[in-house]
Amino acid sequence: MQVVPELETGGAEQTTLDVARAVIAAGGKALVASRGGRMAARLENDGGQLIALPMQTKNPLRMVGNAARLAQLIRREKVSIVHARSRAPAFSALWAARATGTPFVATYHGVYKAKSALKRWYNAVMTRGDLVIANSEYTRDHILAEHGLDPAKMVTIPRGVDLERFDPAQVSDERVTELQRAWGLAASDARTKILLAGRLTRIKGHLTIIEAAAKLKAQGLSDFVILFAGDDQGRVEYRQELISAIAAAGLQQEIRIVGHCSDMPAAYLLSDLAILPTIVPESFGRAAVEPQAMGRPVIASSHGGTTETVVGGVTGWLAAPGDAEAWAVALRQAIALGPDGRARMGKAGAERSRRLYSVDAMCAATLAAYERVLEAHS
Template sequence: MEHGMRVAQLVPALGDGGVERSALEMAAHLSSEGVENWVVSAGGRLEDDLLALGGGHLRLEIGRKSPLAIAANARALARWIDATGIDVLHARSRAPAWVGWRASRIARRKPAFLTTFHGVYGHKGVLKRWYNSAMLRGPVVIANSHFIRDHLERVYGVDRQRVLVAPRGVDPARFDPTTVPAEDRDMLRAELGAGFGDHVQPLLVLVARISRWKGHALLLDALEQVTDRPWHLACIGGADSQTLEADLKARVAQGPLAGRVTFTGSRADIPQILASADLAFSVSTAPEAFGRSVIEAGAMQTAVIGAAHGGTLETLVDGKTGWLFPPGDAVALAARIRVALSDPHSARAMGRAGRTHVLTHFTTRHTLAAEIEGYRRALAQGRPA
């Protein structure tokens, strides 16, 4: 990137999700290269992290979906673009994409506009497809997996020549198992409920926000079939639905899994938890667009059991870095869990293979290089008329 370049990324808010983390990773990279950059959002818990990384922040509620809010936000953003001299607008979500696309057309500056398609949005019905089309209005669309690229071609008829695949990645320095001492792992395992010393049990980990499609209930269904084996499950992540979280906790407390499942809420020490785990899961009942949890576990040398659909088919090598199971099949999932618990030596070997696989294919360096190429292509295509 040229040092005189100015880049703004657009996200609804700076919460603790994959889209926000991707924006911060790009901000850190751009700052390290001397590129002036901002994130435009409603703010959130990661705002201070962004500023510490050298990025700027414009507080604007661009996640609001009403046509009036989108129009007003586009006008405000266009004025800011002209005042700041933004060259590239990179939208990572739909409402921000509408705001950014409109602003790129009404601003005098006319920045290049592109998007990253981070998810499989609902697309049944004319109105939903039209709303989603904001993500396709730039000359370049970045897909976070080959699965998403194929989805764009199949569902929206997008020419794959416009689509640049930039799989998500991990920071190998942050996700490094050698940085987690054995005593720290022992303490974490005890804290999460897996016991200590002679009473330790295999620690199973599901890192996912509590949402129906993330598969918490499915995993509990499977584990109820494996109660004859020692294990303890830690569910790491905040809740999209307080009602669902309460239902899951009540189910655990009143059934055969009582005392064997811990819900931790959001945690900042995900790498350390994964390094302490014996087995990790990605059990979403709908396809993950990419699914960071698989590569994060692999980077920490932890084998993964994953549902065989979506981006997981690109990140998990069945029989080498973990095990795949038919999506939604609790019986098959239970069988994979039983195999993993019965052969911890193979599980550890798969974990080591997982780190090699991640370092070869799924680091932030790979992701950022692909996204920077997207910026170059968007700029080469010219500014909107």
């Protein structure tokens, strides 16, 4: 049983579905305790079962209630392993696992900051089980430094990309054309198309890109269009801040907020390159690997897990986080490289991502970690 706050969008949520599918393929039963969301239908279509609980809550009383319900579920369904993927639900999951004597695994999906002893204790719930999975070497180093965990209780399993889904050969021209229309792009639009895929939140660096684009336009370069594809998830004020910043910079023709996209493979094919300008380090950064699998070069912030997944000068560029001038330079270089140069770089990225970051490899390693924990309990 995996435990995650919700199934709306995001890397942890996608990994939850990937592992659930692998468990089912291996002959097991995949339960996911979560508030649910738009990805729940995919879980159930794959043969998984959603256990609808308010796992997103941070209310202590509701967390205790969740723990009691999870313990009942574990006993009734004969759950053999509990896997938590976020801190708040991890408390309920850990309590339930201990109450039932069930092995507990947690994946450290992000580099959680701690400015107090209380926050460090809160974060450490992810290290209190039988095994901790780090989603990158960057995350592993953080866990060791922050929590002093025994390295023998850890394993690094990079996130995987569904190479069947993110395969250019599997995306029809019709899908790309449909998305092009939905985003208001003319078929004759020959501008360099740059995709920033990610929810509309400040840490994703949208404002850095608006400032960088303004610098490019001031230098006489405007033959590009930047697409912000992502859900605001209720962050209406931030969305409006972006709209105002775009208007103030006179970039209404160069930057578009296109909303949530359910067909990311088509989005990457529609684009000429992808960008990941996070101002806070990504622990892994699936949005830097997926476009590479689709043959698109990437510009990413030079911190966190993306320094492992993007090879500067080979599969893309690395730019200083939050530095609009550095991003303007990288964007100019990517645009100037032209279609043929970007295609060569995209090919290198595709070969590397398919070698290192397949979802099959990630799932196989996760199932092997489960076996390791179960053998230790037997």
